[in-house]
Amino acid sequence: MSDDKSKKDEKNLTDEQQQDEELNQDQNVEEEEYAEDGMTILDKQKVDEEQIAEVAAKYDREFTSRKLVGWLGKAVSLVAISWALVQLYTALFGVFPTTIQRGQHVGFALFLVFVLYPVKRTLRGKKIPFYDWILAAVGAYVALYHILNYRDIIHRAGAYTQMDVIVSIIAVLLVLEATRRIAGPVLITVASFFLLYAYFGPMFPGFMSHRGYAIPRIATYMWMSTEAILGIPIGVSATFIFLFLVFATFLKKTGIGDWLTGLAMGVAGGLTGGPAKAAVIASATQGTISGSSVANTVGTGSVTIPLMKSIGYRPEFAAATEAAASTGGQLMPPVMGAAAFIMTEFTGLPYITIALSAAIPAGLYFTGVFMMVHLEAKKTGLRGLTRAELPNPIKLLKQKWFLALPIVVIMYLLIGGYTPMRAALFAIFSAILVSFIRKDTRMKPKTIIAGLDEGARSALPVVMACATAGIIVGIVTLTGLGVKFSTGILILSGGNIYLAMLFTMFASIILGMGMPTTANYIVQATIAAPVLVELGIPIIAAHLFVFYFGIIADITPPVALAAFAGSGIAGSNPFKTGVQASKLAFAAYLVPYIFATHPMLVLVDWTPVALIMSLATALIGMYAIAAGVSGYLNTKIHAIMRLVLAIGGLMLIVPGTTTNIGGIAIIALAFVYLRMKDKKDREKSEATSS
Numbered sequence: 001m002s003d004d005k006s007k008k009d010e011k012n013l014t015d016e017q018q019q020d021e022e023l024n025q026d027q028n029v030e031e032e033e034y035a036e037d038g039m040t041i042l043d044k045q046k047v048d049e050e051q052i053a054e055v056a057a058k059y060d061r062e063f064t065s066r067k068l069v070g071w072l073g074k075a076v077s078l079v080a081i082s083w084a085l086v087q088l089y090t091a092l093f094g095v096f097p098t099t100i101q102r103g104q105h106v107g108f109a110l111f112l113v114f115v116l117y118p119v120k121r122t123l124r125g126k127k128i129p130f131y132d133w134i135l136a137a138v139g140a141y142v143a144l145y146h147i148l149n150y151r152d153i154i155h156r157a158g159a160y161t162q163m164d165v166i167v168s169i170i171a172v173l174l175v176l177e178a179t180r181r182i183a184g185p186v187l188i189t190v191a192s193f194f195l196l197y198a199y200f201g202p203m204f205p206g207f208m209s210h211r212g213y214a215i216p217r218i219a220t221y222m223w224m225s226t227e228a229i230l231g232i233p234i235g236v237s238a239t240f241i242f243l244f245l246v247f248a249t250f251l252k253k254t255g256i257g258d259w260l261t262g263l264a265m266g267v268a269g270g271l272t273g274g275p276a277k278a279a280v281i282a283s284a285t286q287g288t289i290s291g292s293s294v295a296n297t298v299g300t301g302s303v304t305i306p307l308m309k310s311i312g313y314r315p316e317f318a319a320a321t322e323a324a325a326s327t328g329g330q331l332m333p334p335v336m337g338a339a340a341f342i343m344t345e346f347t348g349l350p351y352i353t354i355a356l357s358a359a360i361p362a363g364l365y366f367t368g369v370f371m372m373v374h375l376e377a378k379k380t381g382l383r384g385l386t387r388a389e390l391p392n393p394i395k396l397l398k399q400k401w402f403l404a405l406p407i408v409v410i411m412y413l414l415i416g417g418y419t420p421m422r423a424a425l426f427a428i429f430s431a432i433l434v435s436f437i438r439k440d441t442r443m444k445p446k447t448i449i450a451g452l453d454e455g456a457r458s459a460l461p462v463v464m465a466c467a468t469a470g471i472i473v474g475i476v477t478l479t480g481l482g483v484k485f486s487t488g489i490l491i492l493s494g495g496n497i498y499l500a501m502l503f504t505m506f507a508s509i510i511l512g513m514g515m516p517t518t519a520n521y522i523v524q525a526t527i528a529a530p531v532l533v534e535l536g537i538p539i540i541a542a543h544l545f546v547f548y549f550g551i552i553a554d555i556t557p558p559v560a561l562a563a564f565a566g567s568g569i570a571g572s573n574p575f576k577t578g579v580q581a582s583k584l585a586f587a588a589y590l591v592p593y594i595f596a597t598h599p600m601l602v603l604v605d606w607t608p609v610a611l612i613m614s615l616a617t618a619l620i621g622m623y624a625i626a627a628g629v630s631g632y633l634n635t636k637i638h639a640i641m642r643l644v645l646a647i648g649g650l651m652l653i654v655p656g657t658t659t660n661i662g663g664i665a666i667i668a669l670a671f672v673y674l675r676m677k678d679k680k681d682r683e684k685s686e687a688t689s690s
Contacts, residue, residue, distance in 0.1 A: 065116040065457070069126055076115055080456035081449060083108040087242045091425040095239060099150040102230040105238035107143020108456075109463040110178055111136045116457070117181040135174065142171040142223070146230075153224055160224060165216045168223035172471070175229055179468040182461050187515045190523070191468045194475040207484045221478055228474025232345045233466035233522050240341040240351075241462055243424035244334070246455030247410070250431040253451050254441050256403040259396065260285045261303050265385075266393030273377025274384030275311065276321045279304040280373060283325035284332060284366045293517075293554040293562035296326035298569065305569045313382060316573060319566030320555075320580035324369050327554045327562045327585065330517055331362040334410060338462050339521040339547055341420060346525045347539050352414045357540045357602040361548070361595050364618060368587020371626040376584070379632035400438065406431040462518055469522035476526050489531045497535045501596060504528045505549045512553025520550035532596070538604045541596045548592040555581040555588070586629050587622055590653060594618050597655045617660050621652030624667045633671070635678040644670050 068076055086104065095101045114136035115128050123129075145167050146153070153164070160168075172195075180188045197204065201212035213221075222228040226235075251257075264282035268274055282300050301322040308318035330336060333355035340358065344351045376382075409430045413423035435443040443451070476482045493499035507528055512520045524546035532542035554562040560578035567577040582589075598614045600606040627633040628646035637645070644666060651663030 064118075064121050066118060066128065067126055068116075068128070072126075072128070076112070077453045079108070079115075080112060081452045083112070084242075084246060084452040084456045087238075087246070088425065088428075090239070091243055091421050097150065098226055098235070099153065099230060100147050101238050102226070102234045103143045103146035103150070105242075105463065106175070106229065106234060106467055107140050107147075109460055109467070110139025110143065110174055112457070113178040113182055113460055113464060114139060116460070117178075119181065135177070138170060139174050139178070142167050142174065146223075158220075160216070160220045164220055164224055168219035169215070171223040171229070172219055175464070175467045175471070179464040182464050183468075183516050183519070186511075186513070187465065187468050187519050190511070190515070191471045194472045197481070198475045198479055201479060207488050208481070210479045210481075213478065218475075218478075222471055222474055225474070227477050229467050229470045231470045231473055233342055233470050233473070233518075234463070236341045236345055237338075237459070237463050237466045240344075240420040240424065241338045241466075242455075242459050243421055243428065244338065244341070245459045245462065246452065247406070247424050247428050247431065249455035249458060250428055250443075250448075250451045251403075251406060253443055253447055254403050254431060254435045255400075257286055257299060258303075259400050259403050261300060262391045263393055263396050265307075266391040266396060269390045270384045270387060272384055273373055273382045275304060275308045276313065276318070276373045276377060276382070277370060279308070279322050280325040280366060280370050283322070283329050284362075286326075286329055293323075293327040293330060293551065294565045296329040297323050297562045297565045300326060301566050301569050305566060309570060311383065311385065314572075315570040316567075316576045316580050317376070319570035319572050319577045320563060320584055321369075321373055322569075323555050323560070323563040323566040323577065323581040324585035324588075325366070326566075327551060327581075328362065328365045328369065328588070330551050331358065331365055331548065333358050333362070334407075334414070336547075338518050342466070342518065342522060343525070343543050343547070344420075346522075346529070347543055349540060351420045353603075354540065355414065357604075358544060360601050360603070360615070361544060361591050364591045364594065364601070364622070365585075365587050367619065368591065368622050368626065369585055371623055372584045372586060372630060375626055375630040375632045378634075379630060379636065400441065402434045402437045403441065405434045461516060465516040465519040466522070469519040472523050473526050482527055482530065485527045486531045486534060489528070490534065495535070497532075497537070500531055500535055501537075501545065501593065504532060504546060505592070508546050508549035509553045509556055512550040513556070513559035515550075517547075517550050517554075520553075521547045524550060537596050538599045538602070540604065541599050541602050544602060545592045545596050548588065552585070552588045555585055557582065583629060586625060590622065590625065594653050597653070617652045617663075620667065621649040621663060624649030624652070624663075624670075633674055635674060635681075637674065641670060641674065 067073075086108075090096060090101065096104070114132045118132070153160075156164075176188045176191060179191075195218065197208075198213050198218050199215065201210035204210070223230070225231075261278075261282045264285065265275070265278040268277040268281055271277055279300065282304065283296060286296055286300055301319070305318045305322050308321065309315060313321075330339075333340065336355070336358060340351065340354050343349075343354050347354070406427050410423050410427035413426060414420065418426075432443055432448060435441045476485075489500055489503060493503060504524070508520065508524050511523060515523075521543075525543055529539075529542045529546050532545060533539050537545070554560060555578065557563075557575055557578035560574075560581060563578040563581040564574045566572075566581070567574040570577070595601040598618065600611050600614045601618065624645045627637065628642040628644075628649065631637050631642055633645070648663045648666030648670060651659045651666065
């Protein structure tokens with residue numbers, strides 16, 4: 001009788017209950033205590049900083065700077081600190097006249113790039129060759145020329161002197177070379193093409209043809225006007241972006257990064273696939289202080305990737321999870337990879353409007369990644385951590401809750417109507433003040449000075465990307481290419497909004513494969529976004545659309561830099577990691593289409609009821625597609641059913657009552673079918689075993 005009773009009890013257990021029992025057989029969550037030191041499990045798995053720097057330098061030129069020591073290192077740091085102080089001064093007392101504010105900004109950046117970044121990565125050392133000193137000095141001179149002669153330049157109103165032409169040609173060449181050193185060849189290749197286009201205009205076919213411009217005209221337009229290098233992108237960099245990057249640096253100095261990672265691990269680490277889910281949460285929160293996919297991947301991934309591997313995750317899956325989550329960090333307000341501030345100028349919308357509009361799409365992105373991680377974890381039986389292995393989230397909150405206050409301060413000030421520049425300034429001061437609450441977070445004067453130095457250096461890639469993107473914007477303005485390109489896309493797409501979005505998506509991803517996000521956005525905002533607006537997509541949705549796909553390039557093979565960086569930490573196959581990251585981040589390829597066709601999700605003409613309905617259909621559709629992509633929904637799914645779920649999910653994403661009802665019906669029928677099939681398979685298995 002006892003044997004019969006045992007078999008009957010086994011039949012009453014579902015497969016999911018059996019799986020949960022297996023996952024928890026070695027852990028008694030209710031009885032075990034949390035680790036005494038909340039960060040112990042994380043510290044044990046953390047990769048050493050030298051390896052992090054090596055991986056980051058391999059995939060991101062931003063990390064390939066010279067390691068200057070002694071008096072030389074101190075002298076260069078003094079220049080960087082002086083630059084930061086100039087920016088703080090203008091935030092406190094008002095910006096200089098436009099050409100002076102932007103000219104000094106580029107001048108400081110040119111000088112620092114040439115002394116910090118070698119002509120080749122392999123020449124990175126502790127000395128600065130004489131030719132880089134010359135280039136740095138000339139870079140400072142062309143900016144100083146602008147500053148000393150800015151009144152005369154304005155009064156000349158286009159009647160430039162021979163000296164103006166010479167200085168302009170030198171300035172353009174210096175900007176291109178500095179950008180090549182810090183951002184790679186793709187951006188300067190695109191900029192060089194546009195410069196050649198301006199000169200050889202009559203030789204181009206069809207709608208791209210124009211009358212052409214002489215070299216003096218092109219050069220002076222690039223450097224002497226406020227339409228190109230010293231245009232809107234650099235203007236935004238010289239006011240908003242720089243201060244937000246300094247703010248992010250000071251936040252890091254308080255240790256908020258480790259705290260957020262520990263908190264995420266404590267909250268989600270014990271769930272099925274816990275370390276992977278914690279990586280998603282940590283990367284989402286760290287997106288508020290990081291503007292680089294690669295930096296976020298190697299920063300958070302130095303903890304999460306080894307931890308995932310240590311409990312049985314495949315290296316490709318561990319690296320891909322971190323890369324997919326970290327790439328989304330650029331989508332998170334308030335920083336958003338620095339592009340949010342430039343977006344204010346291109347769209348004419350207040351910064352706070354852009355940040356709020358970006359919040360729901362960012363949430364959808366991370367929800368999509370979370371769904372994929374959950375389904376993959378259930379499919380492969382990945383366990384969570386025991387409570388003894390986890391930090392105590394309540395204890396961490398009690399200990400260092402104040403570290404989040406500067407983020408609260410900056411959001412409160414922005415919502416309250418303060419300018420981004422003034423809000424960032426006060427947020428920097430608040431980060432310093434809250435650090436004094438605990439001894440282990442306290443910033444000493446030396447730390448504050450180091451923060452100014454690091455903040456200035458972190459701004460260099462953004463400044464040079466904005467300067468070179470300004471060249472492209474200037475050529476588009478000078479030649480009228482923007483209007484011509486828009487006309488070409490409209491003709492090519494036949495006025496079909498989905499085809500236009502598809503062409504724009506491919507253009508953004510291709511450009512993003514070797515171009516910094518900020519520069520990619522500037523180019524697409526100039527050329528592609530107006531097409532989408534003309535086809536009826538709201539301006540904020542159109543600009544977020546091109547911004548998203550520029551970022552997605554960081555996890556899209558063959559050039560998936562964030563995935564490759566994660567692969568470097570995990571020791572996995574880079575290409576397979578990129579493919580896995582693209583799979584996990586399927587939401588990234590869907591979310592832009594969702595908010596472009598459901599503009600309520602970017603808070604355009606929204607009402608509470610309509611917004612909830614749009615969110616509900618988007619989430620159900622995303623979950624169905626996630627199940628189709630992963631091949632799992634409580635049970636493994638065959639190919640045809642995966643396709644059915646994907647179709648049902650896509651129908652929920654396309655706006656319209658008919659498609660929504662059809663999508664829900666398809667998903668519901670598929671779910672019922674899978675439940676019945678699962679039940680039948682269990683009964684068959686039980687009958688066979690008995």
